[in-house]
Amino acid sequence: MPGPSPFNEMRNADGSVREPYMILEQWLKEQPAEALGLMASDAEDIFRRLGITFAVYGSNEGTEKLIPFDIIPRIISAIEWRKLSKGIEQRVRALNAFLHDIYHRQEILKAGRVPEKLILNNSAFCPQMMGLDPARGVYSHIIGVDLVRVGPEDWYVLEDNLRTPSGVSYMLEDREAMLQIAPDLFQRTKVAPVDTYPENLRRTLESVAPPGVNGTPTLAVLTPGIYNSAYFEHSFLADQMGAELCEGQDLFVENGKVYARTTTGPRRIDVIYRRIDDDFLDPLTFRPDSMLGVPGVFDAYRAGNVTLVNAPGTGIADDKAVYTYVPEIIEFYLGEKALLKNVPTYNCTKDDDRKYVLENIHELVVKEVHGSGGYGMLVGPTSTKEQHEIFRQKIIARPDNYIVQPTLALSTCPTFVDSGIAPRHVDLRPYVLVGDQIRITPGGLTRVALKEGSLVVNSSQGGGTKDTWILED
Amino acid sequence: MLGRTAQNLFWLSRYVERAENMARLFEVGYRMSLTSRREGATSDHLVSMLRAAEVDEDFAAKHKVADVANVAQFMLFDETNPSSVRSCLLAARTNARSVRTALTSDMWQSLNSAWLEFAAIDPRNITGSRLLELLQWVKTVSYRYRGALLSTFLRDDGYAFSQIGNFVERADNTARILDMKYYVLLPRTDLIGGDVDIQQWTLILRAASAHRSYRHVYHDRYKAWNIADYLILRPEMPRSLLFCVGWINRTLDMLEEIYGGKSAGHAAAAEVTAMLEGNSMDRIFAYGLHEFLTEFIARNNNVTEAMAESYNFY
Numbered sequence: 001m002p003g004p005s006p007f008n009e010m011r012n013a014d015g016s017v018r019e020p021y022m023i024l025e026q027w028l029k030e031q032p033a034e035a036l037g038l039m040a041s042d043a044e045d046i047f048r049r050l051g052i053t054f055a056v057y058g059s060n061e062g063t064e065k066l067i068p069f070d071i072i073p074r075i076i077s078a079i080e081w082r083k084l085s086k087g088i089e090q091r092v093r094a095l096n097a098f099l100h101d102i103y104h105r106q107e108i109l110k111a112g113r114v115p116e117k118l119i120l121n122n123s124a125f126c127p128q129m130m131g132l133d134p135a136r137g138v139y140s141h142i143i144g145v146d147l148v149r150v151g152p153e154d155w156y157v158l159e160d161n162l163r164t165p166s167g168v169s170y171m172l173e174d175r176e177a178m179l180q181i182a183p184d185l186f187q188r189t190k191v192a193p194v195d196t197y198p199e200n201l202r203r204t205l206e207s208v209a210p211p212g213v214n215g216t217p218t219l220a221v222l223t224p225g226i227y228n229s230a231y232f233e234h235s236f237l238a239d240q241m242g243a244e245l246c247e248g249q250d251l252f253v254e255n256g257k258v259y260a261r262t263t264t265g266p267r268r269i270d271v272i273y274r275r276i277d278d279d280f281l282d283p284l285t286f287r288p289d290s291m292l293g294v295p296g297v298f299d300a301y302r303a304g305n306v307t308l309v310n311a312p313g314t315g316i317a318d319d320k321a322v323y324t325y326v327p328e329i330i331e332f333y334l335g336e337k338a339l340l341k342n343v344p345t346y347n348c349t350k351d352d353d354r355k356y357v358l359e360n361i362h363e364l365v366v367k368e369v370h371g372s373g374g375y376g377m378l379v380g381p382t383s384t385k386e387q388h389e390i391f392r393q394k395i396i397a398r399p400d401n402y403i404v405q406p407t408l409a410l411s412t413c414p415t416f417v418d419s420g421i422a423p424r425h426v427d428l429r430p431y432v433l434v435g436d437q438i439r440i441t442p443g444g445l446t447r448v449a450l451k452e453g454s455l456v457v458n459s460s461q462g463g464g465t466k467d468t469w470i471l472e473d
Numbered sequence: 474m475l476g477r478t479a480q481n482l483f484w485l486s487r488y489v490e491r492a493e494n495m496a497r498l499f500e501v502g503y504r505m506s507l508t509s510r511r512e513g514a515t516s517d518h519l520v521s522m523l524r525a526a527e528v529d530e531d532f533a534a535k536h537k538v539a540d541v542a543n544v545a546q547f548m549l550f551d552e553t554n555p556s557s558v559r560s561c562l563l564a565a566r567t568n569a570r571s572v573r574t575a576l577t578s579d580m581w582q583s584l585n586s587a588w589l590e591f592a593a594i595d596p597r598n599i600t601g602s603r604l605l606e607l608l609q610w611v612k613t614v615s616y617r618y619r620g621a622l623l624s625t626f627l628r629d630d631g632y633a634f635s636q637i638g639n640f641v642e643r644a645d646n647t648a649r650i651l652d653m654k655y656y657v658l659l660p661r662t663d664l665i666g667g668d669v670d671i672q673q674w675t676l677i678l679r680a681a682s683a684h685r686s687y688r689h690v691y692h693d694r695y696k697a698w699n700i701a702d703y704l705i706l707r708p709e710m711p712r713s714l715l716f717c718v719g720w721i722n723r724t725l726d727m728l729e730e731i732y733g734g735k736s737a738g739h740a741a742a743a744e745v746t747a748m749l750e751g752n753s754m755d756r757i758f759a760y761g762l763h764e765f766l767t768e769f770i771a772r773n774n775n776v777t778e779a780m781a782e783s784y785n786f787y
Contacts, residue, residue: 048589049582226570239574249787250475263479263630263784264732 006409007151008423009074020075020471023189027182028072028421036416039071039181046177052169052232068464069174071181074413074426074446081192081470084147084155084430085440087340090330092143092432095162095317097333099139102316103129113332114325119316123370126278126313128285132302135208136435139311142201142273143432144168144445147340149411156343156408158427160326162318163310164275167445168431169233170465172197172240175443178467190472192442197431198240201273204435205241208307209270217270219243220251220260224276224292234275243273253296256303271307272297278312286312320369320403321347344406348399357395357404361388365405365455366395379455381407410455413466415448425449427457428468442470474630476785478572482631483638483780485568486622489584490639492561493615494646496608498526499548501650501680503604506541508672519544525653528556545604550596558611562591565618575631579621587614630731636724637738637780644717644745644773650680651704652766658697660758674700681712701762702754714769715749721776722746736783741776748772 005013010021017025047066076084101107102119103126109116119125144165146158175194179186202219209217223234225247238245250260251269259266274281280290285298300306316322324345327338346353346364357364366378378391395402412423430444446466447457457463502522506515516539523529523544531554536543551557555564566588569581591614599607619639626632651658657673674695678684681704690707691699707713721742729735748769757765780786 049586050578226567231570235570235573244475245572245574246475247477250477261476261785261787263474263476263634265785 006423006425007149007154007411009149009411009413009426010423011414020077020080024073024075024185027185027188036071036421040416042181043069043071043177046180047173050173052173067170067459068450069177070415070424070448070450070464070466071178072414072416072421073178073185073467073469074428074448075469075471077471078473081442084340085442087155087338088145088430088432088440089438090334090336090339091145091157091160091326092140092434092438094330094333095143095160095326096137096139096434098329099162099311099314099317100137101333103132103139103313108329108332111332113328114322118321118325122316122319122321124313124315124319126316128298129311129313133304134311135210135304135307138208138434140314140317141204141208141309141434143434144429145432147428147430148343148408149426149428150409151411154341156341157326158343159320159323160318161429162314164277165429165431166230166233166275167429167465168197169236171431171441171443171445171468172236174445174465174467189469192470192472194441194443197441198237200433200439200441201237202241202243204433204439205243205271205273205307205309207436208309210304210307213270218268219271219273220246220269222246222248222251222272222274222276222294224248224280228275230275237273244269248276248290248292248294251294251297253294253300256296256300256305258294258297258300258306269306271309273309278315281308281312320367321400324403343408346404348395348402348404353404354395354399358392361392361404363407365407366391366402367405369401369403375460377456379407382453382455407455410449410457413446413448415450415464415466417450417452422452424452425455425457426466443468474575476787478575479630479634479784480781480786481568481572482575482634483777483786485565485572485584486635486638487642488561488565488568489615489618490642491556491646492558492565493612494642495526495548495556495558495561496611497680497682498522498646498650498653499545500605500608501653501676502544503541503608504679505673505676515540521653523548525649526556527649528554541604542600545599546596549599549607559591562588562614577621577625577627579625580618583614583617583621587617628727630728633724633728633731634780634784637721637776640717640720640724641773641776643712644714644721645770647681647704647712647714647717648766648770648773650677651701652763652770653677655762655766658701659762660698670697671695677704681710683710683712686710698754701757705757706749706752706754718742718746718749737779738776738783741772741779745769745772745776 009018011017044066047069052066098108108114109119140162142165144161144167146161147155148158149155171194205219206217219241221234221238221243223231223245225231235245244260246260252259252261258269258272260269276292279287280292282293282295282298283290284295297306301308324342324347327342330336330338346357348354348357362380364380368376378387380388410425410427413426414421415424426446426448428444428446431441433439446468447463448466449455449457450464451462499522502519505518519539520529523532532547536547547554547557549558552559554560566584569576569584573581622635626635654673654677657670674697675684678687678700683703687695687703690703693699703710703713705714708715708719710716725739725742729739
């Protein structure tokens with residue numbers, strides 16, 4: 001890869017170890033030769049037995065796979081984390097304010113700070129949400145912010161996930177597996193716990209129940225079913241929170257209220273944590289061919305009889321094209337400068353930008369505006385000339401369909417691979433809960449590109465995960 | 474509890490029990506075929522076993538010859554046979570995945586590991602002694618699941634649905650095992666029984682893991698009358714019809730307590746109970762053993778339908 005060598009989170013250029021990793025370094029030195037290999041296979045057994053799997057669409061190797069787990073934790077100091085969480089909190093506050101505005105008075109459009117066309121003509125904009133007032137004014141309750149690091153102080157937000165971010169169960173199970181295979185490592189240092197997440201998720205969901213619910217609100221997790229790639233996570237979270245895990249067929253709407261079909265008859269549901277996309281949520285409001293959703297649930301939501309978490313239409317705030325305006329959005333609503341940086345992004349509809357992109361595509365990353373999961377993207381430096389040309393043609397044909405960014409030298413962490421311990425590129429997705437207050441779990445999901453030199457960390461593209469440690473002071 | 478969850482728990486237990494029973498049935502057919510001296514008897518025994526499992530027609534549509542290899546393939550590994558061990562284990566695990574939150578992790582893990590182990594088996598390697606080993610393994614899967622259930626499952630409505638499913642399936646199967654060879658159990662003038670009879674009686678008892686406990690209960694040699702009595706009317710025999718129905722009734726009472734009322738399930742179970750309680754082998758034989766068993770299987774099926782209706786299975 002061109003450019004300077006990437007930031008190594010464990011080792012400085014002179015080979016010395018960075019402060020947060022000192023204890024790990026010592027521990028690794030003490031491990032006998034085969035120990036790490038044994039731990040890795042123990043960890044795999046744990047995951048397989050627990051059935052912690054995900055599905056890869058279009059894969060022939062059966063519907064369930066394990067995400068590779070790397071046994072070397074990624075470590076972040078308390079000071080580094082405090083900075084990050086401030087930036088994250090600022091960001092989710094501003095994005096929720098933006099959503100409220102977009103679905104009410106649209107002041108930011110009137111002020112010309114964000115182009116009207118970009119919002120109103122966007123397929124992620126949900127006109128059905130206009131004028132609707134969700135409980136506590138919160139739209140996106142559960143958020144995953146994807147961060148990458150390029151230097152000791154240099155973090156960038158790669159994207160915001162405001163719809164139905166997944167992966168939180170891996171954050172929890174990675175910790176569980178780590179505790180099982182290397183308990184002695186935890187005794188030497190103070191790692192902030194992540195297992196507060198399910199309880200905090202429950203509190204968050206209860207705090208946004210519709211006004212007028214008597215007693216403890218009844219929660220349901222709405223899943224597309226066992227063939228969904230994240231089904232394990234849906235059942236895991238429902239279980240951890242003590243909520244009912246429902247499929248669309250388990251719920252029905254009568255007189256504007258939502259009920260679950262139980263063995264003793266209908267039971268009123270107050271809050272639905274839905275893991276079904278907007279389009280499939282309600283065949284009466286959105287896609288009429290949806291078999292996954294609950295007919296009439298959107299009307300019940302409009303009537304204020306049930307809370308949908310996250311609200312429909314939050315995708316307008318994590319659209320890749322809207323992403324470039326987030327610093328503006330933060331300034332507009334909070335009157336503050338953004339604490340976390342955006343990755344500089346080229347807008348291919350602008351002549352100058354497009355010219356630059358077409359000439360330098362071999363150094364750039366091209367992403368589809370509505371793509372996700374690492375599909376439909378080009379990483380210039382690791383692609384062939386033919387692939388460059390294909391993407392040039394795509395951009396010329398539909399410049400508004402792509403955003404382009406410089407190739408970031410993602411930081412690396414030591415990772416246990418076939419050849420031993422070697423640096424591999426990582427990113428980080430912390431999880432944020434927004435309800436009566438903002439709760440950020442100290443940790444997150446570290447995804448690691450297991451192939452040497454690869455910058456694509458998505459599990460669907462051969463990425464793995466690591467336990468992520470936030471050290472306590 | 475969601476009606477779908479109740480339904481899944483009910484069927485999950487049924488499938489595990491069915492996997493065990495398919496292994497038991499096949500083992501009987503297989504052992505009978507191994508020890509038959511008569512020409513063509515191998516096929517006869519296997520076919521009557523297939524008939525007892527009510528899959529004889531499906532089998533005939535796929536295979537010309539009822540030899541051990543074909544029948545083993547069909548009963549153990551065939552994806553198109555809904556009662557094969559493979560289909561049962563997969564259905565159990567799929568049901569378990571749907572209701573994971575309602576299961577304890579021990580229950581889930583027992584099913585998940587079972588499926589992963591089974592899926593790794595190459596059917597071509599399952600011959601000779603490996604075949605009996607595999608059949609034993611299938612039974613162990615069921616014991617592991619049931620052990621996990623009894624040791625870790627909260628005694629609530631979910632437990633009740635699981636138990637009812639379990640014993641409805643077991644009762645169905647015991648009735649089918651008896652029906653498979655009902656004619657060797659009929660009272661005859663020849664009270665002693667020839668070698669062939671003795672052998673078949675042994676196998677019927679073995680299918681119910683009852684060939685040794687029989688001695689403790691009857692202190693006597695094998696007799697057709699006793700064997701039928703043992704598997705139908707003995708309350709202490711854990712695979713007898715009366716025992717199964719007793720569990721169903723007690724578990725329904727538990728549901729009544731939890732939900733504060735009886736359901737159509739109670740009425741349907743009472744119909745089954747009426748065939749057993751206060752009945753005697755004299756009267757059953759007078760009615761006709763085959764007719765009795767056919768009637769029992771039908772009434773037992775009604776329990777499932779009544780449960781589905783009363784507790785919103787869908």
